[in-house]
Amino acid sequence: MRRVTTSDSKHFALPGQQCEHKRNLFSLFPKSVFFLLYFLVVGLVAFAQTTTTFPSASSCTSKDLELVGATLTGGNTCNSCTPGTILTRTLTLAINNKTGSSRTAFAFWGTLVITHADNSVETSPIKGCSGPIPPTGPLPSSYSKDFNTITYTCGDALKIKDLFLAWTDASPKSTCATINSATINPKCGTLPEIQINAGVNGSAVAGNLTCFGASNGTINLTPFGGTAPYTFSWSASNGGSIPSGQSTSEDLTGLTKGTYTCVISDSKSCTFSKVVTLTGPSAALSLGASSKTDVTCFGGTNGTVTAGTVSNAVGTVHYSWKNASNVEVATTANKSGLPAGAYTLTVT
Structure with a gap:
């Protein structure tokens, strides 16, 4: 998971004073039968x-x-x-x-x-x-x-x-x-x-990668058919890699994007090959330029912040706006009714 942080800081002053604007962008990263x-x-x-x-x-x-x-x-x-x-x-x-x-x-x-x-x-x-x-x-x-x-x-x-x-x-x-x-x-x-x-077979649940360049993919394999017990032999291609010690495991964790093939064998040496492809973001999570509307009067609370466009996200985008005291003030892309101050946005 990559974290994108943007900080929009505005110091509001009395009329006639010079105002300073500062914006930073960071990377986020059978039971027995007796019959x-x-x-x-x-x-x-x-x-x-x-x-x-x-x-x-x-x-x-x-x-x-x-x-x-x-x-x-x-x-x-x-x-x-x-x-x-x-x-x-x-x-x-x-x-x-x-x-x-x-x-x-x-x-x-x-x-x-x-x-x-x-x-x-x-x-x-x-x-x-x-x-x-x-x-x-x-x-x-x-x-x-x-x-x-x-x-x-x-x-x-x-x-x-x-x-x-x-x-x-x-x-x-x-x-x-x-x-x-x-x-x-x-x-x-x-x-x-x-x-x-219908013979040896298996179903697989693929846990695709959530962040660009990560190694958090998973495969949950369930063998069936044939005659238990089963053994497993995994191989990888197209960028995939089998983590150390997992080549004969039923399930895999810590995977990169790629193609994974498991040869399932039963107790009678019958086999079936199950192919699983893991996907993930093609680029890092990024956040476009965020914007704000300044407070119009001293001591007022009509300031607003608006998140920039989020790119390369996987699934639901979560927002977290925090003030200078690190207190969360909003979990939406936009927030209004704010007093003057510095606000930091974290997108995951």
């Missing part, structure tokens, strides 16, 4: 019902089934890809059947949220149904069933939010063709959101 886990491939499957009505969440008291994971399948082992490539993958849901009985159907409704690499977001409704969900067994095998697919861009982050879940009622043991969300309670549940694992 059988099944894998169910679900896509954008059409339901028999044409309208969707959900019962109160408080009426969904059954805990027979639990949605515990979502993965995109159909790629290689790592589901690796080239950033920017358009992909089509199958949505696979992981479901816990916590009972010893078969459920003829499992359905979900929600909103698919796709966050692109440029942080733009797309949302669309999504729903799916499949079955049966087999009962718990001593050596069960996972099973999958192909439905429709999700199309996205490599590097996107995907999740489903505001989920309503429903499964087979005791009678008439609905299937996907007959399940009715309005009358399925208590065989239902809700889930705020679930991340879709």
Whole structure:
């Protein structure tokens, strides 16, 4: 942060005396699950019902089934890809059947949220149904069933939010063709959101530089997807520089302007490269010539001060006018109603 200080001093005297004007400008500077886990491939499957009505969440008291994971399948082992490539993958849901009985159907409704690499977001409704969900067994095998697919861009982050879940009622043991969300309670549940694992990925929050020539940039990286734990390897270009001891850290601090690339690796040696660009002012903060209006009468309080034009500022400009006693008299660009005296302006 650069600080610009300008001092406008005016000594007011009785008529006939010489007045002196002086102006100075300075630089400113998974938790454990003890139930059988099944894998169910679900896509954008059409339901028999044409309208969707959900019962109160408080009426969904059954805990027979639990949605515990979502993965995109159909790629290689790592589901690796080239950033920017358009992909089509199958949505696979992981479901816990916590009972010893078969459920003829499992359905979900929600909103698919796709966050692109440029942080733009797309949302669309999504729903799916499949079955049966087999009962718990001593050596069960996972099973999958192909439905429709999700199309996205490599590097996107995907999740489903505001989920309503429903499964087979005791009678008439609905299937996907007959399940009715309005009358399925208590065989239902809700889930705020679930991340879709499309392979190793990461989101980053860039803290851009606030002052010209400073080294106060930050990057807050959050890895997801793939299989934890993760390791990190940072490199920099275009004027960026990795501070000593931070090349394998998850987050970075004390950064200059430039481009920073992190290779995120998971426990299965699957990798993803996350690129973050930090920006900052192209020149130092500067303050143009400030102006004033003198007090017209001895002992009067009709003096004014006006800040000059601020250039190369980042974000909101803050003003602080102080009198000769170092007491702040204003926090705005302009101030009126002042007595004669010297006033200093600090702009940040």
